[in-house]
Amino acid sequence: MTAAALAVGGTLPTSAAPARGSGDVVQRGLDRLVRDDRYPAALAAAVGRHGHTDHYTAGVADLRTGAKVPADGQVRVGSNTKTFTATVVLQLVGEGRVALDAPIEEYLPHLVRGEGIDGRRITVRQLLQHTSGLPNYTDFAGDFAGKERHTYVQPRALLDLALAHKARCAPGTDWEYSNTNYLLAGLLIEKVTGRPLAEQITHRVIERIGLRHTYFPGVGEEGIREAHPEGYYAAKPGAPLKNITELDPSWAWAAGQMVSTPGDLNRLFSALSGGKLLEPAQLAQMRTTVAARLWPGARYGLGVVSTPLSCGGLMWGHGGDIPGYHTRTGVTDDGRAVTIAATADQAPVKKGPADVLATVDATLCG
Template structure:
């Protein structure tokens, strides 16, 4: 987990509630859930996409896209996807494993010699698997970035970020514990570039985004601060519970392989569905990705972390898979079941505008996936909530 001042990339701690015994449709559950996010949690906007076993996707919105103009929330608008990027990065690494170019249990030293060194830190003792699973013990560089305003419009190179982390001692011996660290995925990005000899953004685009037709997902170029397609504005409270500042435009390079992607709720559904469905990885590598360790200490009760993939028990039985992500201005939560059902919820402020109110986005995934029955059209009387 990362701190507020470190610009959270990780999945935030939220306490899932048991799925409601919904009497209505899954669509009504989503509409009510988004309404709660806007009215109780005070997020300016909330968006969601649900995908059924038949592959059909429904999109929902609530709130306003712009607090100044009151503009409508764009249907399936683009948002900064934050740490969902880790699942993309892990996918590329595992593709390289399947191609025989990377060994999961080899030390990172093999690919990035003499780079990973520090107090209690030795790249000869940290494996690729431990990086992808957050069991390396490496300090989290985002905890040392300082106040968000000081680097919002600043390009920070990956090597500078790595040096920031390596200036601090190891959290624990590799493989002995679990602790979320964006530094792990920074190194995974550097690994990809070293092995292939090409830019990370190009490889994620070619190997994942283009391969499964994610038309509204992109890895922003260096210094590109804009969100290029229709999107709701993203907001950041200057202090807990304080006024919201529009931070839609920012330089996301400091997030890089750990959290730089821009996407939409429906594209994130498509990605995780394709990933779990075996369209991006060979069976052996997908099986490795789904081998998990307990991660409750940094996520939520029952959560387990694989290789760039989180599993969470559903209150109705079974598991949902995904990741989720936080980055200043936007929060996303993703959940996919192995039978092809998926839901992504996005909100347009991070950290939470009302810090004493539990974040209801994560529990909404459980409630939606555990609701039975077909979708139904929205109530015309509910002006804040629309299905598109």
């Protein structure tokens, strides 16, 4: 890690701010992520049972300058975008404009075809739940953390990339995470509404619940608009970190393009749990889950993940990884919430992602 630190012109401190006390589970957890897992920075927002939010930081925002981590700073939230996309689809279901168990062919005719792939056999529900069997386009995409980092990619080009490969399984027979599912969900939203995906997410979710620091980057927008920690990327655990904050996120689109803050992500998942974005029938569908190979105990609904807590009960959230940033979220039905963001998607230490999730659990249980 010394070489990694030197490669970006800085050192890795243990924490930008000391823990407030020995009982501060969140701060001690973030300090461990920086000290032991060697994330350049970690930041969190935690909501207690009485609705009060506390913000925490550790590490530095910039390895070159040693700048302080902004509390509740903006980060790229990767696949947490899927929750926004699924919410809009389920709102359209509630409006009678989309049917969950209708084939995607009904909305995007003659589009989903390939070896073992037929849009007449894949339902909207299977897309949102990752049971469609569609190959994951990001398994075959270019080097978007390297030489193609500044390349703009159209959603249809990404879909063509996926459909050039054979199906992973027959629809409905297995669970397998595939960003292609949410690429199609985004195209579905645009076809049904006749409006851009970014506009629909902004109007139907962001503005509706007052997410002041969340946005869907515009075409060609490579920076992050507000105060943020720099994001870092390593080709593999232990490899040198490089600053990758500025990139074109178009390749992630409906599956992972958005920017937000830990506080805003807490508000999103709390609003969903509280019925502020979906009617009860659609929320029940969102929370109908199947076993998912993500982490121990994970079950996937429609754009949300349930995970058993070590102290009993469940937390609901998602999570996201995109070059530069790693986020994990969790809310409980009694109002507790926490989101933790770390500023490297590939942890310098292999156990980093598990430690982030463990800190989410410890926060909600402590």
